[in-house]
Amino acid sequence: MTLADSLKHKKAKALKPGSRRPAKELCSECGLCDTYYVHYVKEACAFLNQQVAELEAAVHGRSRNLEDQNDWYFGVRQQMMAARKHEPIEGAQWTGIVSSIAIEMLNRGLVEGVVCVQNTKDDRFQPMPVIARTADEVLAARVNKPTLSPNLSVLEQIEQSGMKRLLVIGVGCQIQALRAVEKELGLEKLYVLGTPCVDNVTREGLQTFLDTTSRSPDTVVHYEFMQDFRVHFKHEDGSTETVPFFGLKTNKLKDVFAPSCMSCFDYVNSLADLVVGYMGAPFGWQWIVVRNDRGQELLDVVQDQIETQPVMSQGDRKKAVQQSIPAYDKGVTLPMWAATLMGVVIEKIGPKGLEYARFSIDSHFTRNYLYVKRNYPEKLEAHVPEYAKQIVGQYQLPD
Numbered sequence: 001m002t003l004a005d006s007l008k009h010k011k012a013k014a015l016k017p018g019s020r021r022p023a024k025e026l027c028s029e030c031g032l033c034d035t036y037y038v039h040y041v042k043e044a045c046a047f048l049n050q051q052v053a054e055l056e057a058a059v060h061g062r063s064r065n066l067e068d069q070n071d072w073y074f075g076v077r078q079q080m081m082a083a084r085k086h087e088p089i090e091g092a093q094w095t096g097i098v099s100s101i102a103i104e105m106l107n108r109g110l111v112e113g114v115v116c117v118q119n120t121k122d123d124r125f126q127p128m129p130v131i132a133r134t135a136d137e138v139l140a141a142r143v144n145k146p147t148l149s150p151n152l153s154v155l156e157q158i159e160q161s162g163m164k165r166l167l168v169i170g171v172g173c174q175i176q177a178l179r180a181v182e183k184e185l186g187l188e189k190l191y192v193l194g195t196p197c198v199d200n201v202t203r204e205g206l207q208t209f210l211d212t213t214s215r216s217p218d219t220v221v222h223y224e225f226m227q228d229f230r231v232h233f234k235h236e237d238g239s240t241e242t243v244p245f246f247g248l249k250t251n252k253l254k255d256v257f258a259p260s261c262m263s264c265f266d267y268v269n270s271l272a273d274l275v276v277g278y279m280g281a282p283f284g285w286q287w288i289v290v291r292n293d294r295g296q297e298l299l300d301v302v303q304d305q306i307e308t309q310p311v312m313s314q315g316d317r318k319k320a321v322q323q324s325i326p327a328y329d330k331g332v333t334l335p336m337w338a339a340t341l342m343g344v345v346i347e348k349i350g351p352k353g354l355e356y357a358r359f360s361i362d363s364h365f366t367r368n369y370l371y372v373k374r375n376y377p378e379k380l381e382a383h384v385p386e387y388a389k390q391i392v393g394q395y396q397l398p399d
C-alpha cells in the first residue's frame with residue numbers, strides 16, 4: 001500500500017465512530033463499514049451500487065450471457081457437479097466440503113489465513129468472524145451461523161498482519177463488497193470460496209423463526225431448508241425434526257427476513273471463484289459450481305476426499321412458482337395435515353436437481369422484486385441485475 005493510500009484509509013477511519021451504515025435499513029452488516037475501507041462504501045456496497053456484471057467481467061473474464069438461461073440462473077461457470085465427502089465432517093452443515101478445502105489450503109501452504117465465521121462462546125448462532133490460521137480454527141467455524149455476519153470486519157487485520165495469500169469464505173453481499181476493494185488489500189493471491197445464501201436474519205429474527213417453527217427452539221444446533229421441501233432441524237440430543245415448507249407460518253415469518261435479503265438478487269454468489277451449496281444437487285449431496293481457474297484450484301485440493309456425480313434436472317417448476325406468488329403475498333398458511341400431504345406429493349413429482357434450484361431462485365427473485373418495487377421503487381431499475389429481470393419476467397406478478 002502506498003503512503004497516500006494509507007493516509008486515505010486513516011482519514012476514512014476518523015470519520016467512522018457513530019457513523020451510520022450508508023445502506024441504512026438495507027444494510028446486511030457485511031462488516032466493510034467496521035473498517036477503514038468504509039471509505040469505498042458507496043462504490044463497494046452491494047445495496048448502494050449493484051455492479052454484478054462489471055465485477056463478473058473483471059473476476060471471471062466475462063459476465064453472464066443473457067441469451068443463455070443457465071447463465072441467468074447459475075452465473076459464469078466452467079462446470080457444475082454434485083459431490084459429497086467420503087467421510088463427512090461431524091457437525092458440518094452438510095458433508096463439510098467447505099471446511100475441508102480451507103484446511104487443505106492452509107496445510108499445503110497455499111494460503112496463510114482463512115476468513116471464516118466462528119460463533120461466540122455464549123451463543124452458537126452469534127457469528128464471530130476470524131482469520132483462521134490452523135485447521136482447528138477452521139473446524140471451529142464449521143456449520144452455518146444463519147444470521148447476518150460481519151465477515152469483512154476482519155479486513156484491517158489482513159493488512160496489519162502482512163499476509164499475502166488469503167482464502168475468504170462468504171456469502172454474496174460480503175463477496176461483492178470484497179471484490180470491489182480487493183485491489184486495496186495488498187494481497188498477492190486471493191481465493192474466494194462462496195456459499196449460496198438466501199433469507200438470512202438478524203439474531204432476533206432467528207429467534208422468532210425458531211420459536212414459531214421448531215418444537216424445541218432452545219435445543220436446535222443446526223437447520224437447513226432441504227431439497228425434499230422440508231426444514232430439517234437437528235437438536236442437541238442428535239434427534240431430527242422436519243417441518244414441511246408449506247406448513248411454515250408465513251404470516252408470522254414475513255417480516256423476519258432482513259430487508260437486505262428481501263432485496264438480494266445474488267443467491268448463487270456470482271463473484272466467488274468456487275461455490276459450494278446444496279440446492280442444485282440430489283438430496284444428501286452438495287452442489288458445486290466452479291466459476292474460474294482459481295475455483296478449480298480450490299476444488300482440486302479435496303479431489304481425493306470426495307465422490308462426485310454429474311448434475312441432473314427433473315420436473316417443471318413453473319406452475320408451482322406461479323401459484324406460490326399470490327399465496328406468499330397473502331401470507332397463506334396451510335393446516336399441518338395439508339402441508340404434510342402437499343410436501344409428500346411435491347417431493348414425489350416436484351422439481352429435482354437443477355430444476356429445484358431454479359424453483360428456489362424463481363420463488364425468491366419474484367418475491368424480492370415485488371419487495372423492492374413496493375418499498376424502494378426509485379432503486380428498482382438499477383438495483384435489479386439484468387439476469388434477474390429476465391427470470392422475474394417469466395411470471396405474472398401482482399401490483
Ligand code: FAD
Nearest residue numbers: 092093094095096097098099116117143144145277278279
Ligand atoms: P461447513 O464445512 O460446515 O462450513 C460452513 C462455512 O460457512 C464455514 O466456513 C463458515 O465460515 C461459513 N459461514 C457460516 N455462517 C456464515 C454466515 N452467516 N455468513 C458467511 N459465511 C458463513 N446453499 C444452498 O444451496 N441454498 C441455500 O438457500 C443456502 N442458504 C444459505 C444461507 C446461509 C446464511 C449460509 C451461511 C449458507 C447457505 N447455503 C445455501 C450453503 C449451505 O447451507 C452450506 O453452507 C454449504 O453447502 C457448505 O456446507 P459444508 O458442510 O461444506 O460447510
Ligand code: SF4
Nearest residue numbers: 023027028030033045
Ligand atoms: Fe456497509 Fe456492508 Fe452495510 Fe453496505 S452492507 S452499508 S458495505 S456494512
